[in-house]
């Protein structure tokens with residue numbers, strides 16, 4: 001849930017939820033959303049409570065035999081075979097909700113970033129402007145004694161702003177100020193800038209649903225025992241937060257009830273996670289008059305003036321029904337109730353940056369209760385994540401100096417071009433797609449831009465004020481900097497060089513409106529990509545990732561956008577029906593898998609990612625065979641054939657352990673299937689896998705009936 005950055009269509013890993021930051025509040029993102037405000041760090045970044053910073057990234061080979069469990073039959077449970085050893089050797093650290101190859105790499109990256117920040121926070125002279133900002137931001141964040149001494153005092157100006165409202169007419173200006181300094185969508189709704197769905201060359205303002213404290217709408221509406229329990233505990237948590245703000249026990253409880261009641265009403269007006277994946281449902285262009293007519297109880301003119309946006313006249317109201325609900329709430333609620341609701345959200349998003357009682361209380365509900373995490377992340381780690389979120393390109397610039405060579409970039413580009421060539425031949429050879437759709441698909445494929453490593457042009461943070469003695473102020477100014485940067489795009493040409501992930505991020509994404517695929521330096525490292533070793537697992541692993549991102553351009557969501565990034569149907573009716581018939585096979589297959597207890601995969605939510613995994617493996621196989629034809633791989637390494645090494649490489653990115661609580665949150669919010677099924681569900685659809693491991697038809701990984709899309 002983040003308001004500011006544009007919708008990010010499809011990341012590889014658990015964007016937003018994989019390893020949610022401890023400094024942050026642990027709300028999860030909407031499906032397919034990118035990084036966000038400070039209170040909601042999104043990268044898959046976290047790690048063990050390592051005691052020391054690192055000067056260099058540690059090394060793990062791309063195919064790790066110790067990560068395997070060779071006692072298991074690969075034809076029965078390939079995930080266990082490829083990852084059983086890893087799971088045993090890598091228990092979940094106390095401060096993590098889950099722990100996988102990605103999180104472990106991200107944690108190593110964090111320790112490198114820690115080393116950089118440690119040095120820059122104490123260096124007395126010779127720092128560049130960017131180095132000064134990240135160094136001082138880290139210094140302010142790690143000054144625990146000062147944070148402790150200040151208690152709730154840093155909140156006072158913000159709380160005074162809310163308290164100063166005399167009538168509901170004062171709300172729009174105050175709301176604009178709160179959203180501006182938080183970048184958070186927890187204040188009734190979210191407002192941002194994004195490419196126009198009808199014309200991707202222009203940026204317009206988007207108004208989106210929001211206003212919740214718990215991860216998403218179903219947490220307010222489901223009636224099973226665990227959901228009810230989580231709501232009761234939520235009210236208890238909100239009550240304690242009001243007490244920390246100074247309310248008496250009875251008042252605090254009454255206030256918490258108000259919060260739950262308002263948020264439940266907003267949840268009822270919100271779209272589901274599955275509905276949010278359908279861009280056609282999210283496109284409702286409007287001018288200011290229409291916006292005003294939809295929410296008469298809210299003066300948009302003064303709100304927009306507060307954001308510095310007077311004079312624009314094209315908006316997209318993503319969820320009109322939500323804004324009708326908001327209108328009703330604004331009429332229904334007394335001014336005091338609205339103030340109460342706003343006070344809670346201020347405390348909620350600021351808690352990670354206040355004194356220990358706030359940090360602990362926030363941790364207790366959002367990390368321990370919701371996700372089963374047993375220990376708080378150490379302060380250095382929370383502060384690294386904060387700087388990465390807020391001033392990430394200044395920090396990333398330091399990271400890539402030592403950790404991303406031109407050679408690595410060239411090798412990635414070579415593989416990417418092979419994957420693109422594979423998709424070209426795949427499209428041409430598809431038997432179910434007609435020539436008209438094929439021509440458009442090829443146009444889209446050839447219009448796709450590759451971005452590898454880090455941006456060509458680094459973001460300029462010169463206007464962001466960072467002080468060594470003002471943690472919450474830094475956070476608020478950092479969020480305001482980002483919000484202003486986003487809103488300033490409105491009416492200007494789209495900047496195609498921009499990245500939505502920072503360079504150290506262990507993740508990748510496809511952006512349907514930009515029609516580009518993006519691979520940060522953080523993911524192009526061993527054990528995911530090892531340019532020095534055997535090609536087989538490299539093509540299975542990173543080749544699969546590149547193919548995954550590319551396929552997002554053609555998944556159920558991405559295929560709705562054309563080569564230019566416009567929401568425009570380029571499929572013939574017949575070909576669209578053929579595509580949907582094939583995707584139904586996947587939703588049926590994945591919908592049978594159990595995530596935890598009696599919770600099944602919501603396979604309509606995960607369809608785009610399951611499709612991308614499928615296409616990724618198809619393309620990686622083709623690309624690898626092309627590479628093998630020129631550079632044959634050794635016939636046997638560790639007793640494994642090239643084909644076997646390819647498939648093990650394809651599985652080993654996914655090795656992980658998750659807490660059951662975390663699995664439950666992910667089942668509700670994450671558009672990715674659990675890693676076990678991202679491996680087993682995937683290979684079961686490939687005849688090549690059956691052959692590589694000489695499986696007998698009918699074994700679990702070699703079913704007689706397979707799905708086939710690409």
Ligand SMILES: [Zn+2]
Pocket residue numbers: 010011012013548549552609612
């Ligand atoms: Zn993906």
